[in-house]
Amino acid sequence: MPEGHTIHRLASRHRNLFGGTTVRVSSPQGRFAAGAAVLDGLRFVGAVAHGKHLLHRYEGDRTVHIHLGLYGKVTDGDGAPPEPFGEIRLRMSNDAHWLDLRGPTACELLDPPGVDTLMARLGPDPLKRGADAVAAYAKIARSTRPIVSLLMDQSIVAGIGLIFATEALYRAGVNPTTPGRDFPAQEWLPLWTDLRALMAAAVIAGRIDTVREEHTPEAMGREPRVDRHGGEVYVYRRTGQPCLVCGTDVRQDALSGRNLYWCPTCQK
DNA sequence: CAGATATGACAAC
DNA sequence: TTGTCCTATCTGG
Numbered sequence: 706m707p708e709g710h711t712i713h714r715l716a717s718r719h720r721n722l723f724g725g726t727t728v729r730v731s732s733p734q735g736r737f738a739a740g741a742a743v744l745d746g747l748r749f750v751g752a753v754a755h756g757k758h759l760l761h762r763y764e765g766d767r768t769v770h771i772h773l774g775l776y777g778k779v780t781d782g783d784g785a786p787p788e789p790f791g792e793i794r795l796r797m798s799n800d801a802h803w804l805d806l807r808g809p810t811a812c813e814l815l816d817p818p819g820v821d822t823l824m825a826r827l828g829p830d831p832l833k834r835g836a837d838a839v840a841a842y843a844k845i846a847r848s849t850r851p852i853v854s855l856l857m858d859q860s861i862v863a864g865i866g867l868i869f870a871t872e873a874l875y876r877a878g879v880n881p882t883t884p885g886r887d888f889p890a891q892e893w894l895p896l897w898t899d900l901r902a903l904m905a906a907a908v909i910a911g912r913i914d915t916v917r918e919e920h921t922p923e924a925m926g927r928e929p930r931v932d933r934h935g936g937e938v939y940v941y942r943r944t945g946q947p948c949l950v951c952g953t954d955v956r957q958d959a960l961s962g963r964n965l966y967w968c969p970t971c972q973k
Numbered sequence: 974c975a976g977a978t979a980t981g982a983c984a985a986c
Numbered sequence: 987t988t989g990t991c992c993t994a995t996c997t998g999g
Binding site for chain 1: 987989990991992993994
């Protein structure tokens with residue numbers, strides 16, 4: 706379930722589990738064996754997130770760059786690590802904790818210039834203090850691409866995925882296919898602020914909830930939503946179900962390989 | 974048990 | 987725009 710909030714949660718968890726300790730590092734699957742051999746026995750300095758990218762920092766300016774992609778998952782636990790099963794790209798452990806990484810798009814060792822190159826291609830992360838919202842809008846304002854694609858473009862804003870983009874646009878009453886250059890400048894800061902609030906709440910909750918107080922299951926007298934994602938949302942994966950506000954059937958379409966969900970009434 | 978599916982990103986047309 | 991990659995889990999038969 707990797708949008709930016711997940712990565713920020715992982716970064717702080719990994720700081721807590723391993724920060725300042727010497728760690729064993731391996732790659733049971735073998736695909737990160739060379740990197741693991743370099744890191745094994747080094748001190749884990751800390752972990753930071755930027756957007757959907759997770760950086761594990763080790764002594765000696767070694768950095769592991771992790772990107773979960775669509776399927777990547779991290780699990781951890783206390784005590785000695787369990788017998789490996791499945792495809793474990795990266796395993797870490799210290800005296801008290803262990804961690805397994807499976808299915809990431811990226812798990813690579815970077816030197817400082819490599820980290821700089823990575824950061825240079827990422828836009829501002831709404832979850833970080835000082836993130837430059839105005840710079841992000843400058844790119845949006847001169848693009849003809851749909852606003853939903855621009856929000857998910859990591860070089861424009863880092864950390865937003867399909868759920869946050871879909872739901873924030875619903876809350877803003879903006880049709881997801883609106884070309885960037887037609888998105889009004891005065892609506893950008895409210896949208897950015899809303900995104901930041903949704904993402905920050907998701908970091909704390911560990912799930913994405915976007916439904917306002919007045920439309921919650923309790924307020925509406927309806928059953929709580931239950932699905933794989935687990936959060937209360939307005940339109941994401943609610944195809945064919947009635948819009949929580951106006952009752953119109955939620956629509957779904959494909960847009961450049963991703964799913965698009967919107968209410969045709971609330972999002973003119 | 975095969976097939977579909979998933980909150981992502983990139984290369985190649 | 988399409989194809990490819992990464993892996994686990996859910997679905998239907």
